[in-house]
Amino acid sequence: MSGGHSTYTPKTGIERWIDARMPLPRLVYDSFVAFPVPRNLNYAYTFGGILAIMLVVQIITGVVLVMHYASDTSLAFVSVEKIMRDVNWGWLLRYMHANGASFFFIAVYLHIFRGLYYGSYKAPRELLWILGCIIYLLMMATGFMGYVLPWGQMSGWGATVITGFFTAIPLVGTWLQQLLLGGFSVDNPTLTHFFSLHYLLPFVIAGVVVLHVWALHVVGQTNPTGIEIKSKTDTLPFTPYATVKDAFGMIVFLAVFAYFIFYIPNYLGHPDNYTQFNSLKTPAHIVPEWYFLPFYAILRAITFNIGPIDSKLGGVLAMFGAIAVLFFVPWLDTSKVRSAVYRPWYKLFFWIFGINAVFLGWLGSKPAEGWYIPAMQASTLYYFAFFLVIMPLLGLFETPKQLPNSITEAVLAKNKGAHAHPAGATAAPETKG
Amino acid sequence: MKKVLHGLAALSFLFAGSTAFAQEATHAANHEAEPTHFPIKAPREQSWSFAGPFGTYDKAQLQRGLKVYKEVCSACHSMHLVPFRMLEELGYNEAQVKAFAAEYTVQDGPNDDGEMFDRPGKPSDYFPSPFPNDQAAAAANGGAAPPDMSLLAKARGVTRGFPQFVVDIFTQYAEGGPDYIYSLLTGYDQTPPEGMEIAEGTHYNPYFINGKSLAMAPPLSDGQVTYDDGSPQTVDQYAHDIAAFLMWAAEPHMEERKQTGFSVMTFLLLFGVLVYLTKRKVWSNVEH
Numbered sequence: 001m002s003g004g005h006s007t008y009t010p011k012t013g014i015e016r017w018i019d020a021r022m023p024l025p026r027l028v029y030d031s032f033v034a035f036p037v038p039r040n041l042n043y044a045y046t047f048g049g050i051l052a053i054m055l056v057v058q059i060i061t062g063v064v065l066v067m068h069y070a071s072d073t074s075l076a077f078v079s080v081e082k083i084m085r086d087v088n089w090g091w092l093l094r095y096m097h098a099n100g101a102s103f104f105f106i107a108v109y110l111h112i113f114r115g116l117y118y119g120s121y122k123a124p125r126e127l128l129w130i131l132g133c134i135i136y137l138l139m140m141a142t143g144f145m146g147y148v149l150p151w152g153q154m155s156g157w158g159a160t161v162i163t164g165f166f167t168a169i170p171l172v173g174t175w176l177q178q179l180l181l182g183g184f185s186v187d188n189p190t191l192t193h194f195f196s197l198h199y200l201l202p203f204v205i206a207g208v209v210v211l212h213v214w215a216l217h218v219v220g221q222t223n224p225t226g227i228e229i230k231s232k233t234d235t236l237p238f239t240p241y242a243t244v245k246d247a248f249g250m251i252v253f254l255a256v257f258a259y260f261i262f263y264i265p266n267y268l269g270h271p272d273n274y275t276q277f278n279s280l281k282t283p284a285h286i287v288p289e290w291y292f293l294p295f296y297a298i299l300r301a302i303t304f305n306i307g308p309i310d311s312k313l314g315g316v317l318a319m320f321g322a323i324a325v326l327f328f329v330p331w332l333d334t335s336k337v338r339s340a341v342y343r344p345w346y347k348l349f350f351w352i353f354g355i356n357a358v359f360l361g362w363l364g365s366k367p368a369e370g371w372y373i374p375a376m377q378a379s380t381l382y383y384f385a386f387f388l389v390i391m392p393l394l395g396l397f398e399t400p401k402q403l404p405n406s407i408t409e410a411v412l413a414k415n416k417g418a419h420a421h422p423a424g425a426t427a428a429p430e431t432k433g
Numbered sequence: 434m435k436k437v438l439h440g441l442a443a444l445s446f447l448f449a450g451s452t453a454f455a456q457e458a459t460h461a462a463n464h465e466a467e468p469t470h471f472p473i474k475a476p477r478e479q480s481w482s483f484a485g486p487f488g489t490y491d492k493a494q495l496q497r498g499l500k501v502y503k504e505v506c507s508a509c510h511s512m513h514l515v516p517f518r519m520l521e522e523l524g525y526n527e528a529q530v531k532a533f534a535a536e537y538t539v540q541d542g543p544n545d546d547g548e549m550f551d552r553p554g555k556p557s558d559y560f561p562s563p564f565p566n567d568q569a570a571a572a573a574n575g576g577a578a579p580p581d582m583s584l585l586a587k588a589r590g591v592t593r594g595f596p597q598f599v600v601d602i603f604t605q606y607a608e609g610g611p612d613y614i615y616s617l618l619t620g621y622d623q624t625p626p627e628g629m630e631i632a633e634g635t636h637y638n639p640y641f642i643n644g645k646s647l648a649m650a651p652p653l654s655d656g657q658v659t660y661d662d663g664s665p666q667t668v669d670q671y672a673h674d675i676a677a678f679l680m681w682a683a684e685p686h687m688e689e690r691k692q693t694g695f696s697v698m699t700f701l702l703l704f705g706v707l708v709y710l711t712k713r714k715v716w717s718n719v720e721h
């Protein structure tokens with residue numbers, strides 16, 4: 001919280017006793033009850049809470065899956081099928097975990113886009129943003145390694161292609177690839193390596209999430225106006241206001257999640273993964289999970305050599321660069337104004353960026369042939385131009401709209417006519433209505 | 434080993450360039466006669482009793498499908514993830530399943546003398562495979578091993594393309610597998626376009642996902658399997674029944690899944706409404 005003092009008062013003897021020794025209840029109270037949040041947060045701000053829930057869902061279903069899973073190439077595929085067929089509610093666990101990974105990514109993408117739209121990465125939230133980027137990177141590693149565990153055709157071939165990227169790195173590439181694989185090709189050591197790391201990384205993510213939330217509670221949340229909190233009337237206490245709004249957002253999100261689990265559980269998966277991995281039989285098209293597709297398109301967009309960099313290394317650099325660039329966004333955006341609400345041009349380029357990202361994802365599922373190649377190249381160009389050219393230049397040339405003086409003023413202007421009184425969190429019940 | 438590795442690496446990275454190249458080469462050489470994208474024809478969508486949010490398996494149909502599997506497909510295709518005990522879900526009682534299992538011979542052992550021995554199947558046994566291993570299966574079938582059938586209905590799905598794949602979310606289309614199997618089994622009667630070359634020992638089928646022809650000869654013919662419930666004994670009916678049966682074999686808990694889904698969705702909806710009303714109430718005294 002932004003420099004506020006703790007308002008926690010232990011009520012019972014036990015609470016006082018604990019508070020004097022390890023003030024955990026105080027921490028929870030200050031972080032999730034009294035924590036002041038801007039009063040004008042919209043539903044785009046509920047994805048943080050949703051992400052926390054998804055991490056918990058993945059960890060719980062994952063831990064139970066491990067009780068029945070066998071990380072051996074001769075058993076892995078069948079053990080997952082036994083989970084689906086013989087373990088009580090095993091089909092539910094497995095479908096929750098597999099679709100849960102996808103919904104985790106849906107939530108993280110919306111969360112990131114929220115940040116890009118409202119300029120959440122700007123000072124003093126650079127570290128908060130970078131911690132978020134680290135979580136995203138760890139999620140990608142976890143998702144990729146998890147996808148290998150059921151040991152289907154896409155598991156094995158996806159791992160072959162993706163670890164193959166590393167060989168493009170000069171000098172250490174091949175060594176690195178073999179270290180990951182535990183050998184020369186995808187085989188039993190690969191599976192055991194990935195299984196171990198797939199179990200480990202979610203807990204690393206949980207650790208970084210703690211740092212992320214800590215940083216958040218130091219600088220406070222942004223809000224759609226992008227103006228910092230100035231007075232008490234700008235904020236509401238987290239509970240009940242944000243709690244109940246987050247709860248509603250979560251239920252809607254979980255309803256969509258449940259729709260996929262119960263009615264179209266294999267929609268987001270690949271049919272080939274229901275065939276056991278066979279290192280002698282290459283599938284017609286090797287495609288990664290949907291959440292990697294934009295990067296897969298960027299990888300394959302580089303079909304030409306750039307000086308000493310051949311197209312293969314170029315593709316790998318572009319792909320990693322596409323993620324790396326996110327880390328520098330706080331310094332690439334030169335605008336003094338935070339929120340896209342007051343930046344007409346940025347808003348336009350932002351939405352083009354969003355559409356372009358979805359289009360890149362679609363291209364990623366297509367073979368690199370015909371018109372898809374120039375489309376991938378054009379789309380990749382815009383992706384990088386958005387961060388490296390548009391962001392720095394717009395800040396210098398764009399004329400932002402008139403900013404309100406405070407969050408309260410913005411809220412009042414929006415609601416003008418409806419109710420005229422700036423009732424705060426402490427408003428008496430008789431004023432509602 | 435190194436060579437294989439380099440080959441693999443080259444394969445995975447350069448396929449961007451090479452497919453584009455191969456694509457153009459084949460395009461230049463011939464147009465319609467030699468297609469480059471498979472399947473040549475999209476599967477024909479059928480109506481299935483198990484489709485949709487309230488879909489259930491038609492037990493009579495599954496029993497007929499089991500008969501087709503037992504009398505025809507099991508000569509070549511294994512189904513090693515399905516135990517006999519699961520057949521109770523098709524409406525058979527314990528005694529019937531026991532009798533069904535006992536018709537098969539399974540190898541067991543070693544016994545106290547260290548010998549393997551044959552005995553009649555038990556409900557806890559799995560469907561025995563027709564071939565001892567993949568190599569034997571391939572050798573007996575012109576080089577192509579017949580795939581295991583336990584998951585076949587989920588392991589095949591023809592890409593639907595934009596915008597169909599978006600529509601599929603709302604229509605809950607999840608029957609790509611059975612549609613594919615049905616279309617494949619009934620798709621042998623078509624003649625290849627003039628000029629198309631069909632490899633020796635393979636059979637043209639425009640619905641095959643991996644090429645223009647496959648190693649499996651048309652496995653079904655009218656009247657081949659005798660039905661005792663009066664259903665038509667046609668290839669079309671057989672194909673529907675075996676496809677439905679394979680969907681069940683691949684997804685035996687589908688009914689339970691959809692029923693649970695209904696309770697969960699109803700709960701989330703009601704809970705959602707309550708929380709929404711609470712939220713309105715809580716926020717009604719503040720401007721936001």
Ligand code: HEM
Binds near residue numbers: 080100144198
């Ligand atoms: C960051 C959270 C996590 C993500 C994004 C994630 C992602 C995935 C994915 C994509 C799969 C493949 C699903 C499939 O297609 O079948 C998978 C499988 C698996 N995961 Fe996770 N996972 C996470 C956490 C965990 C945890 C914490 C554990 C164990 C403690 C775990 C254990 C497993 C097991 C045993 C499998 C293989 C069974 C299966 O394929 O369904 N996961 N995971």
